[in-house]
Amino acid sequence: MRPAADRMPAGGTAVASVQPWRWPAALVALAALALAAGGLRLARSPHEGLDTARGALGAALFAEGADAPLRLLGPAARLPLPEAPKPVEMVIAVPPQPSATQAPAAAPPATAPAAVQAASPQAAAAACERLLKRLPTISAKDCAATHLAESGAFSVQGTPLYWRDVLPPKASGPGAKAAGPAERPLRVLVVGAMHGDELTAAALAMRWIELAQDGAVASRQPVHWRFIPVLNPDGLLARKPTRVNAHGVDLNRNFPTPNWERDAPIYWDKRTRRDPRRWPGPTPLSEPESRFLHTQMDTDFKPDLVVSIHAPYGVLDYDGPLPPPNRLGQLRLDQLGIFPGSLGHYGSVRQGMPVVTIELKHELHMPDDGQVLQMWRDLLRWMDNNLADAPARNAH
Template sequence: MQLCTQAQLKDSGARSVKGQPIYTQDLPKADAKMRVLVVGGIHGDELSSASLALHWLQLAKEIPADAHWRFVPLLNPDGLLMSPARRTNANGVDLNRNFPTPNWEREAKIYWEQKVKRDPRRWPGPKPLSEPESKFLHDEMERFKPHLIVSIHAPYGVLDFDGPTAPPAKLGRLYLDQVGIFPGSLGNYGGVHKGMPVVTIELPSAFRTPLNAEMRQMWLDLLRWMGERLLKPADIQAPRKNNNF
């Protein structure tokens, strides 16, 4: 609760399926060379992801970086507030399979039916962007035009990456282990098809937030990688347009 108070989150105006507000916080910087979108709680049962986003929001205030930050600490409030918390939103949709990647109608269906055997936790929904939460994040990407998206998940304890530049080798104790491309995922949509690098963090535990020192080290490693790979003048450009929806 103290973290939420310190974050001074703002109501974005967007609502979840059950009418819960989706909160954001902007940390602009005059003449910032890049825009970074940080998203937690895409899956409601990954509580540590929302907690890390809030901790990082505080670090973004304390440690200078040449970036305009936009935080969405909890994209799926309905899933988190259920008892017990669940991965999907209130409509039973996995928001991280609901983004409009090319050939979604065919590929998402094949993935759900054949690869995960109709696992209800991974249902991609009836159509891309069928959910207000995924629609909000999609529209936020269009409005904000981030040069980098950081998507926080759990509990696989690895670092994943999609996009046109060299990935970070590690953040804190998390090392790069790219897990593949999934129809409708944010990494696939943003990193592969929109040209917005997407760093996907998989924390080791869905319920236990890393120690403060570890969260700080992950943040410092992220800033170092951004400076080395993304803040070179030749690398900073508007994300590519892609109408392949």
Template sequence: MLPAIVLIAGGAQSGTLCVDFAARLPNVKRELCEAAQLQPTAARSVKGRTLWVRDVKPVHATLRVLVVGAIHGDELSSAAVALHWIRLAAQLPADVRQGIHWRFVPMLNPDGVFSGSPTRVNANGVDLNRNFPTPNWQRDARVYWEKRTRKDPRRWPGATPLSEPESRFLSDEMSGFKPQLIVSIHAPYGVLDFDGPSVPPSRLGRLYLDQVGIFPGSLGNYGGVHKGVPVVTIELPNATRTPQDGEMRQMWLDLLHWTNERVGPVQEVAAAPGSAPRTP
């Protein structure tokens, strides 16, 4: 099931959206945003900002992959990398693209991103990555927040699971789109995390696997452990600066290679000059 998309003229999109994205996100020029051809959904943030998506889909797709950036609004590099990956996905040759339907949600938390000073939480002060309905959420989420985070306001899970329009939107995407793999881009810990079935990738680019555990209400817990959908969590090394373009491409190539090996029948992609896909 596709998201509710409202088609708009490219000029209207690029006139406001891409100017804003380029002004706020690192290593994002207006031209990159315009080339992403983002489409608005019917979903809105707490403050009424549109949640945007981009589908890159071949005619005969057999595998669905959902890529999500900026669940935390102060992790600006995560949204930027998602936009760069849209470009790479759209540039794949048709024979390579065959079989994989990519859905990108580059900025799940626009209110946090476009706050005066970007914030981890959304406009209601909720950490969206603690707001998903994992088993025993009512029992565990608040206890974890109080005792493990010492009531850190940046990690408030909300009053109830899926209390926020942004987390509800992503949950609906998981139910409707039915991804067989979820890739969640974060920052700034510089590691690779994994939840769910399958053998995790040992590395993507320069990021090595370092599974840090699961948290009540997190997307990894909800998708990977509860729903049984592999969730690759990418922690970029810096929240306000993207990796170099070659590194972003290598991460993308490694993700494709691992997906081919462990998730679904995706054809191999030629590496960039001076690099090669590795066995993650």
């Protein structure tokens, strides 16, 4: 029990006088409080710096994605915002599976005609009005001359997926032969802008439509060309073009390659560290754009060759059973490997068809006209040397 002088009086009011021996203890207590306050301030400083860094990094992440999947998805199925990074490693939220509320795409026609008819001038003008602003070096006149037509399939946001067929001429120059009544021509499918931020991929496909129509530089064998210059229009036309489609899916990881359900999520998680630009989607062919292309390859068009145009690695990639082309223009062969869900992997392994993947050097700046033509010439030369018997071999 403390001495009587240290106790509270009966009324509950503290004693006004303090014994002399209590002053040192009071000073010690005050000093301890002051040190504690200073310690708290010092301890807060690193956290304040971390919060500032988090805010800056978060702002950068959100600015990058604000007009990519986030702007496109809508409130019912929005990708979660990236989590604030930890001091050592950054954690990015897993994108959600597509919601039933998201707009479905119209299915492509069950059967495709032998050749897609060129669009009317009005329809072609509407296509160009929509796409032209994202097609480097393509003029309004050039675009109109391609006569793009609606395929009947649509993107996530309801944008038409345009295509153009170019039939073989009766003759293709010296030594050329025309397709006989019972002989089908070689079928070549050219796909551009599978990734919406690769603008030059779409522009090169458009330039090649002009070359195919002109016929001045043509294969020695009859060729039925089918061009899909913009497979991912939602990504291409976003305020800031995006690699992924409007569901946040990388279409070039969404094809049904062997063991997709196991390999694609593992690759995305471990190799890309959950990079949202490379999310393969919840299931193979979950996206209307990849389903449309799959239908062309599997049932409708059944090409003998697929040419997929990308950027910006500046190389030539190849998957398939035939000897690869060594170069197209300035692009030299550099096979990049196999990726779960990729078009090249699917086409070569599941369909047994050659897939030539062109990686232009830049996604915004087109190669010059000479290189555009040289790549076309080199492709035709490789086709003549390696695919002469493909129509008979692949007759369905």
